[in-house]
Amino acid sequence: MGMTPRMVGVGMAIIASATAWSVLFLPGLTAPIRPSAIARRLTPLEARGRILYIRNGCIGCHTQYVRPSDWGLSALRVSQPGDYVYDQPHLLGSERTGPDLSQEGGQHTNDWHWAHFRDPRLTRPASIMPRFRFLSRPRMRALIAYVQSLGGKMADARMARQNDWHRRLLAAWRRGEDANADFLYRRVPAPWRVLPNPYPATQAALARGRFVYEQECINCHGPLGDGNGPAARYLLPRPFNFTLLKRHPWSGGLLYYQIMNGITGSAMPYFKQDLESAKIWDVSNYIAVEFIGKNIDSGETGSGIPAAREPAPPPRP
Amino acid sequence: MPRFRFIDASPGSTARRFILSGAGWFLAATLIGLLAAVELVAPDLVQSRYFLFPRIRPSHVNTNVFGFLSMMLIGAMLWAVSRLAQAPLWSEKLGNCTLWLWNAAVFAGMVSLPMGYTQSHEYGEYVWPIDVLIVAALALLALNIFKTLERRRERLLYVTNWYAIGAVVATLAVYFLGNVMWHPLTGALHGMNDAEWAWFYGHNIFGVWITPLALGLCYFWLPREADQPLYSHTLSLLGFWPYFAFYMQVGAHHLLEAPAPGWLKLIAEINSVGLLIPVYAFLANQWLTLRGRWWKIPGSVTLKFIFAGTVMYFFVSTQGALMALPSEQRLLHFTNWTVGHAHLGLLGFAGFIACGAGYGVLREMYGEFWSSRLAHLQYWFMLIGIAGFTFVLSYAGLVQGSAWRNGETVYRVLPELVVPYLARAILGTFIISGAAIQFYNFLRTIYGRAPVRMPWLAPEAGSLDAVAGG
Structure with missing residues (x-):
């Protein structure tokens, strides 16, 4: 049987629809994902920060998931599908030119992030991250709020601890x-x-x-x-x-x-x-x-x- | 020189303009790439927000994929389809419209991505209006190809045509689904589901678009340049259907260590390895076609590029199948190894075949290109560039992967990468030199030489015997 344009076109349509069914629709249908214990929705400020994260291409260098084989600052907990239910689009990333950020929230204080975004070499001398000093103050606040939310409720707990100690340290420093x-x-x-x-x-x-x-x-x-x-x-x-x-x-x-x-x-x-x-x-x-x-x-x-x-x-x- | 017309109805104008545009985008995209590579070594080099690494990286990638590779391969493929049909393109005017739509999309993408307009899915960063342009252009392209084939004078449908049809049909589906085009604002679904869809798209933009076009052009140019018929038409069937069936399911191998369903990962792993069957069937077919004709390779720019492309296809496919295995991913995922793999596949394999086919088309149109010597020089520049790229990026990936496995933090490994990053930026200049030579050579050929007469292009040409075998 010789190949004809119609045959190739129809064959391709069959392959495409079978594949779309098996690898696109089936995962969503068979495994409905519920929010994990740490997942939470972003506040409006954090959501604005997430948009800045996307627009500035942060995903090119930073991943947002922890693998079972990972070490390092963010490897506190292996990521679960339910961590991402509120993400649209997903920001898993594919390259670790910089560290993973999935548990970055609360690892550093806001002023550390402020210095870091102004010039990453200030806080991390070997960093090759570009400077984001073009961001206005409200945008910087939003971006930092988003980064501090990474890790969901675990990040919230860390942030509460950071904020509590921050008050006490500030009081001591002022004395x-x-x-x-x-x-x-x-x-x-x-x-x-x-x-x-x-x-x-x-x-x-x-x-x-x-x-x-x-x-x-x-x-x-x-x-x-x-x-x-x-x-x-x-x-x-x-x-x-x-x-x-x-x-x-x-x-x-x-x-x-x-x-x-x-x-x-x-x-x-x-x-x-x-x-x-x-x-x-x-x-x-x-x-x-x-x-x-x-x-x-x-x-x-x-x-x-x-x-x-x-x-x-x-x-x- | 004839007056410039936006919509040029003369025979071959669509193919020629697609190829020339591709060569231009190649130069633009590699220049962006060089800036990005330098910024990895000197992060404070550029202050403007529009030229920062994270913003220009997607611009480099998309301009290469949709500008350089897509346009050059489309141009060469339209030429091949019409040549094999022994009939002119159905509509050069429609072809020219497609060309301007496509150029508009690539230009808009190249500019809008650094401005921060992005959908954030790798290879699918273009925002919705650009997606619409691409899909419209693809649909027009499909129409043109189907109509041309409908009026073909050669009844036998050669394998190159299968790939042309397969690519446009499958890509229309993949592009629409993968970019979630019914969500214009985000182009995304939610959570892990979004990741699964995005990587279905991300891998298939090579699997069903770039690679099939390049494979089809191998089937077209390699036997012609070797002056020997294709080794086996049966083998080409084995290389075709399993290729699409396997390839479209491998997307989830990008998520092997992400929290995606286990069975989905298993499908991706099995199909990634199974993909080696059609790949090796294709390669055996190509290389056996060359039997007894290896001596022809050094003399022909087209054959040189295309043969080197098949060799790199062997390496990149074998590497890709192994990279889809979980044991290898634990070491190499997230590292520069993957960046090396992507460059070897897109530039080394598809890029070399696009360049070879582009030169082949121009030689048929103009008898000879402006400078054969420059074309050979370009080949060596690009070969040194891509071989060096693959080496230093693979080396960097091994350094990163083994250090991370050993518990080093990402930050601590950064100083180890300075030398490979610097070497990569230097090697990039070789590739850019190749791109510049090519663009110049194409321009001088197209605007400096008179096209040869091609009787088979005339709609009223009766006998085919006069052109057979040419």
Whole structure:
């Protein structure tokens, strides 16, 4: 049987309709999707932000789903179909030039996002995201509101916590820098406040610490460690001035704890995903020696002895 | 030089203008691509919102897909269809209207995407009015092809024609459904369902549009240039029907790790691997047609481009089938590996065949093109460009994938990508040089040479013997 135009056309129509039935209509008919436990509708402000997210092509670099194999900042929960019921269009994305954003809401404070959108290099020096400083203030607010909604009700819980701490931190910061330092000190669990840095502050360790500091910290805390980096003017409370610790109690463990967990309610993010523990200890040593002017590592050179088990050194003034 | 007419009724004008437009869009789209590639290395280079990476990336993609590839392949395909029918195109005027509609759509898309008018579905970013233009143009194209074939003097319907018909019919359906055109404002459904529809469209714009046109043109040009009949017409049947049947179901392999239904993913995986049957049937047919004639490849620009296109088709299809497997996706999904795959498929396979076919048509129309040497030079520029692209992007993908699997954050891996990103931008200049050479060569050929007489184009031509075999 020879092929004719009619035969090819009809054959193609049959294939197209059979396929459309099986892969387009059937999924919707067989698996009606109900909202998941974390799904919620966007507020009008967030919905406006979502439109800005679409129009600026954010989907080209950021995904919005967590796979079972994922690690990283957003990998708190593997995505479920019910997370997306209110999305139109979907914004799953296909490329991770930047991080996944499906649980981005509440990971950072609004002022961090403000600085980040003005110039991503301020908060993330190695970032290759373009600057979105052309967005007007209301648009910036809408976009940030949308980003803070990512993660649905989980994001809401994180945001509530951020906002609560933000109020308290702001109050402490307004009471003056010494009161602020005391407040931050008291927030850290007691064992960490007396824990010496288990890594000796050797020349090599300080060089590594400096490298990490320049990659992650310098734009907020500044080259002098006084909290006057270029991003500082966007942030409230302002980045911490390490030189203050010359007249306050501190320890390597205290610095480690704050870097690892971040300071909820402020722009200080947590680094436990981005930095391995050795790197956090190294940068703690660097901050201590370079900005506070003291070396209170545990003095150990060998390995195998956990410094935390040794009798705590007396707190130094 | 004859006066320029918007609607030119002279024989061959539609094919010629489609091919020339495609060459022009190729240059425009690759220039946009270069800017985007440079911005990945120097993100602060451009301040204007209209030239930021996330806004011009879809412009680069869509201008290449709908401008360069679609137009060049349509032009060459209209030529092939009318040549095989041994009859002129049914209506050159209608063809010219289609051409301007299509150009309007591509131009509107290229400008409107950086302005932020987007529907946000990959490859389906065009907003509704542009979708309407494309669908209208497709419908006119289908009409022209069917009417031309109705008046064909050669009764046997050669395989190239099957692909032409298959492509326009299936694409009309896929474009309308996939862009959810009954929702003009969003062009989208809700939630995961929207993702499933979007990727049905996203993959099929290659599966039933770009690739079939390119395959059909291989069937047309490769035997002619090798001066040897097609190896097997039975094999071409095996390459045709299973191709469409398998291909249209693979969209969900873009969602293997997203929360889509498991059975849908399974369908996509099975069909993605099954697709290798028609792909290898096609390739065997092409390469066996070349048996004993391999020495012809270096001498003919058309054969060079098209043969290289089939080789890259082999690699990109085999790679694609493997990439649809979950074990490989765990490592390579979301990385630049996929970007390399897309460039190898669209530029390496379809782009090379479009260029080869474009040169072939112009040589038939004008006897010879302006500079054969430049055309060969373009081939090498593009080959170095695409081979290098695939290499550095695959390398970047492996770096990203293995680092992420090891628990590194996306941010931490960015510094590792500076060198591949830089290499990619540099290699892009090779591709742009190729595009520029081609556009120039086409312009000089079309506006510098007198067309040869083509008796078979005359509507009243009686005997076919005079043109057979040409």
